[in-house]
Amino acid sequence: MKRNFSNARQNFLQRRYAVSLGRRYVLAAASVMLMGAIGCFQLNNSNNSALAESQAPRTELPVSDKPASIDTKLVSANTKFGFNLFSQLLVKDNNKNIFVSPSSIAFALAMTYNGADGSTQEAMAKALELQGMNLQEINSNYAKLKASLENPDSQVSLNIANSLWADKNASFKPYFIQKNQDFYQAKVSNLDFADTEAPSIINNWVQENTQGKINKIVDKIDPNQVLYLLNAIYFKGSWTKEFEQDKTAKLPFYLSSGEEKQHPMMSQSGDYKYYETEKFQAVSLPYGEDGRVSFYVFLPKQNSNLESFYESLNAANWEKWMSQFALRNGSLRLPRFKMDYEATLNDALSALGMEEAFTNSANFSQMGNNLKISQVKHKTFVEVNEEGTEAAATTSVGIELTSAKPPQKPFEMIVNRPFFCTIRDNQTGTVLFMGSIAEPVS
Template identity: 45%
Template sequence: MGWAALAGSLAALTLGCAHLQAQPVDPMPAPYANQGNTPSQAPALTSELTQAHLDFGFALFEQLRQASPDNNVLVSPTSVALALAMAYNGAGGETQTAIAAALRLRGLDLDQINQGSQALTQHLTQLDPEVALDIANSLWVNQDLPVRADYIERMQAVYGAAVAALDFGTPAATERINRWVKENTRDRIPTIVDELPADQLLVLVNAVYFKGAWSEAFEPEQTRDRSFTLANGETIQHPLMAQRGDYLYLETDQFQAVSLPYGNESLSFEVILPAQGTDLADLAAELTPENWQSWMGDLRSRPGQIQLPKFQFDYEADLIPALQALGMGIAFEPGRADFSGLSKLEAFINQVRHKTFIEVNEAGTEAAAATAIGIMPTSIAMPPEDPFEMVVDRPFVAAIRDRSTGALLFVGAIVDPS
């Protein structure tokens, strides 16, 4: 069973031209992590980049949802965008232009992208001391092939990337990368790469880990098996949690939407439930960045009751077909791709793997994501309203977002919570 980018039922990062060759392993810098700082306002230079991440995230989500309309889907736009930003730093010419277009960067220059990525990462990981939110990057290079030292330095300085030189012809290389991913997702994603060719030039990896307790936990004794209607019309019995309270809520002819906050309420879990008789695909077609921002802006506090499924699942996808559809095809073409910013060798992207995990229960939500990009040489407050009732008993969309910047950490479609 897949995950649709935390959106089930729409429940909604100098040495000039010198090269690195056969360098020893550099010490692993600590990932960006929540250090218990008090929440701060969004740093400068994040708004345009956050908007680009939002646009890219919904476009990527829709590509993946269409590829698996009957399965759960879960994608982390933040993880994929940060990994692609690192690849973008090494791209040139038409390849760089294509990556920028896929990422919806709209004319941002390299310094703006890097400074914005750094500022957004620091903002997210310091947002709420009550929530665990860690973002880590790493760069794994072939010890026998040339990678520009200035590129490596930039990845370390801007993206906090851990760097190591490996012998990709040995199983130990894959094991090392997977161990790093497992550690930085707290065991939730144990592997991200399989066997790597001996002449793999490098692998870029991003990992995101999130664990947040609801601001108001669900009472376990209120959880009981209730009916949930699958997309095919079949009804199953599944545990639904239940709670009453005041929530940010929106209801239209098309859907109900509710926002469930974590911790100090900087981050929240968004659930969008299609109206009875409205298909999830029809609602997903309306899930544009403009509509999303309008819907989030229209949420108003209102008393009511929510019933929400408990669920847990893993999702994985090869992102190359989706990224090709978004206009990045040249980056995957040997002989046409240009990654002259990271190596003197001709090179192209030969893999983009994305894996996610999510668990939603009475206490809160745990979610993790990892993205690996392999680069291969070509040759070598309103008046009181009536209480609402929202029973999430059919496919829905879900998302985890930062309420201040709108940054979309996860978005997915849940069609089967079992």
């Protein structure tokens, strides 16, 4: 009965979103992890071995009319992991556009973490910043986080989907499958990986759960491949205050090389949550009716640059900066941009300490026998223009300047050079997406 009610509610929200959203822009991300076999897997002649019901008792999630409280330790861990991973990607793609969803990657790796043991589990916990949290805490808080993040505003759509795709000839421990179903609502399917249609079936799921913005994550399936763990995030929303189309004009954008290019720049003025230091300006642009989710732009000052900004970009400074935003009047000029991004994350994750998970020494005995990660792949799409991006947040609540403070001169923020940006859920503090925009492309 509860499951029917949940499905009905989800369908209602989807219909309401389709009617109310109208014209808006899409941000989507998908990440995938490919698990390879080191040795031979036990063949299971009973049908759908990965789908078999667990003999262990099901884990029942708490049911409550009130939103479940999320342990701040998990959000903090995800923030640290996101910035650490981003810094590794900057090593490879410095001065290039980067846009990732640390939340998507964290969800996919958390599902995989349920199968790790021994030193592999310790290495993954270190890389994911999960030390000090047991598996039950991690899983239950991810379940709460998923429920809290999804569809946060009537004018914002945020959907998180997980899935496991297993080769029909491979065996996996039932409680590993069960945990991913119980806590991550993962769809579990068996496929014949030798069938040439298998990649298309997996990619169709990705396309469906990113609303067509990402259409492929698996090119071909290696003979040693036995399992894919996938996460897909789709996010779509309107600005609380849209940019006026007739104010968009082609104006100079200056690349880090000093080269000037003409690019469509959107303009508006008003009251914004704003923060400024000697090194950068930052502004928060809310989405939806409540502004629970915001688009944050960090622009290095003329006497600085993006490379210098990244030297101070870490979780500790991030939390400090988030507390410093205050309402201020000003004008804003922001480039319209659209991009796709793709990365294989093996090297970056290895640099963060989980190299063992990709080697023959990997211990995924809580998942099955003789397993290692073959590849962690990530793709994103983002579009930002006059009508929106994706996200929703309440960034202006309780941040107005009091009358006791002296009036400040209106700021002017012209984002006409490389900048850093994020999309953040302000209620939980979750960073959904982050990006380095070196050269916007419309």
